[in-house]
Amino acid sequence: MANSNAASDVSYTNTQILIVGTGFAGLGMAIRLKEMGINDFIIIERAKDVGGTWRDNRYPGAACDVPSHLYSFSFEPNADWSRVYPTQPELETYLQNVADKWQLRPHIRFDHTLNQARYDEKNSQWLVNTSGGDFKARFVISGNGGLAEPKLPDIPGVESFAGHHFHSANWDHSYTLPGKRVAVIGTGASAIQFVPEIAGVPAKLSIFQRTPNWIIPRGDRPYSRIEKWIFKHFPITRKILRAKIYCQNESRVLGMVLHPSIMGLFRRSAMKHIQRQVSNPALRPKLTPNFPIGCKRILVSNDWYPALQKPNVEVVTNGIKEIREHSIVTNDNVEHEVDCIIFGTGFYATDNPIAGMIYGRDGRQLSQVWKDGEEAYLGASVHGFPNFFFIVGPNVTLGHSSMVYMIETQVQAISRILLATDENNAATVEVKLDVQQSYNEKLQKLLGGSIWATGCDSWYKHRTGKITQLWPGFTFTFRRWNRDFKHSDYIFNSVEK
Ligand code: NAP
Numbered sequence: 001m002a003n004s005n006a007a008s009d010v011s012y013t014n015t016q017i018l019i020v021g022t023g024f025a026g027l028g029m030a031i032r033l034k035e036m037g038i039n040d041f042i043i044i045e046r047a048k049d050v051g052g053t054w055r056d057n058r059y060p061g062a063a064c065d066v067p068s069h070l071y072s073f074s075f076e077p078n079a080d081w082s083r084v085y086p087t088q089p090e091l092e093t094y095l096q097n098v099a100d101k102w103q104l105r106p107h108i109r110f111d112h113t114l115n116q117a118r119y120d121e122k123n124s125q126w127l128v129n130t131s132g133g134d135f136k137a138r139f140v141i142s143g144n145g146g147l148a149e150p151k152l153p154d155i156p157g158v159e160s161f162a163g164h165h166f167h168s169a170n171w172d173h174s175y176t177l178p179g180k181r182v183a184v185i186g187t188g189a190s191a192i193q194f195v196p197e198i199a200g201v202p203a204k205l206s207i208f209q210r211t212p213n214w215i216i217p218r219g220d221r222p223y224s225r226i227e228k229w230i231f232k233h234f235p236i237t238r239k240i241l242r243a244k245i246y247c248q249n250e251s252r253v254l255g256m257v258l259h260p261s262i263m264g265l266f267r268r269s270a271m272k273h274i275q276r277q278v279s280n281p282a283l284r285p286k287l288t289p290n291f292p293i294g295c296k297r298i299l300v301s302n303d304w305y306p307a308l309q310k311p312n313v314e315v316v317t318n319g320i321k322e323i324r325e326h327s328i329v330t331n332d333n334v335e336h337e338v339d340c341i342i343f344g345t346g347f348y349a350t351d352n353p354i355a356g357m358i359y360g361r362d363g364r365q366l367s368q369v370w371k372d373g374e375e376a377y378l379g380a381s382v383h384g385f386p387n388f389f390f391i392v393g394p395n396v397t398l399g400h401s402s403m404v405y406m407i408e409t410q411v412q413a414i415s416r417i418l419l420a421t422d423e424n425n426a427a428t429v430e431v432k433l434d435v436q437q438s439y440n441e442k443l444q445k446l447l448g449g450s451i452w453a454t455g456c457d458s459w460y461k462h463r464t465g466k467i468t469q470l471w472p473g474f475t476f477t478f479r480r481w482n483r484d485f486k487h488s489d490y491i492f493n494s495v496e497k
Helices: 024-035 088-101 191-198 225-233 235-258 260-277 304-308 353-357 403-423 433-448 475-483
Strands: 012-020 041-044 114-120 125-130 133-142 164-167 181-185 204-208 313-316 320-323 327-330 335-337 340-343 388-390 428-431 490-493
Touching (some): 012 024, 024 088, 041 133, 114 353, 181 191, 191 204, 191 304, 204 327, 225 235, 403 428, 428 433
Parallel strands (some): 012 041, 012 133, 181 204, 181 340
Antiparallel strands (some): 125 133, 320 327, 327 335, 428 490
16 A cells, blocks of 8 residues: 655645544454554544444443444454443443554544545545544545434424433433433433433433334343353353354344244234233333334333333323423423433434535535435445445444444455555546446345335435335345455546555
């Protein structure tokens, strides 16, 4: 890999490769570059430390619903995971340790928020403006993540609320809940984790549920000291456990994509869970979804239903009409007075604001290119945006297994393209438009027969209805498609470097 131009402009920092973000994606990419002997790279990070989503989402009870021994880098195993499902503090520490071990911190520019990345066609480079300064980079790799930008609901009057309020991804730990009337809007993956942690604390907790989710039991438990000792001294046991979790999760694809009728098994488990945990027969129908299981993300929890039945907790299902200065008004015109609203209303997965900051060839804004739904080739490359790659771009998210596996797959794929660019003595690499289009046609065909297309609304879908977030198959198929990388899928442009 050629070195970046040493004669830098005064106002720009030159770098060969600029990575955005220090979550699993950004750190994973940086490690791969180091393994390849490439040290001319900079990582920009908007916060003060590494960790991405596992640094930001610090709400009570934050944890991952993929088991720890799979939700970690294959090359950085950890025999010491405290329990089956890793908690947020543990994951944050894990990523900090990985950054230290691989000596990535000297490459990171903290407090650098991306404002704009603009392709400079004349010089085949990207001009990147951040809150901490400007950069010129030959390549930009976005490890920004699919769920980085918290979303507030588009409820009339939401901005007029005068009480305290915060989003689950920006939890206000300084706000004390005892004695308060607290509302939670949203009942997704985040809410079902923090509600049980806070349920007994406020004077009154009102949960505003628009759609109930399918929830199955969470097989969580701490690992014993003996188990950890065995994992440490007999690494094969850890590898077998990882393989077992991987295979179990992959088997879900059979129901989600190939034979949705298999999902009946999960439905039975979820129905039994409601019957076992919800004693109030009037509450059961309110908590039972009316869409096929798996269409939205299947959630795992043992303490959500018990939390909803605490004496100070109410589940409000009448739909929100408007938010006023000190209350939430539901469609039945009942006014619920509240002191605080906690928004568990998710993230901009589609219409991710980062697309509005990226300008490719001819000044085309990525958000305009994606106005009818996000599309990329192998979730990484977009025609018209040379030398720019996404990690966890369109159609890479999973409904069934570990995103770290997908991230590792993409990191390897991008590194192969970087090498091929130099082998071809090219200044730029760009996916061919017809390759990108036929790939997406194939994906949409597979997605059309999947459980996700069965009529529910979810963050997997763009507002046009197109499923732009999910990978429709086995993760090993994604890895195979990436490994079977064809130079002819790309345009290598050998203009002057
Ligand atoms: P989410 O799953 O998108 O849930 C958002 C919730 O807010 C839904 O219940 C939604 O209702 C509700 N909502 C949104 N707009 C609303 C409105 N205008 N009025 C009323 N309700 C509204 O968000 P999340 O819980 O933050 O989770 C997002 C994703 O993060 C998850 O699916 C998962 O991939 C990831 N996550 C993962 C973990 C993990 O363990 N790995 C943990 C937390 C989060 P509707 O369902 O009706 O739209």
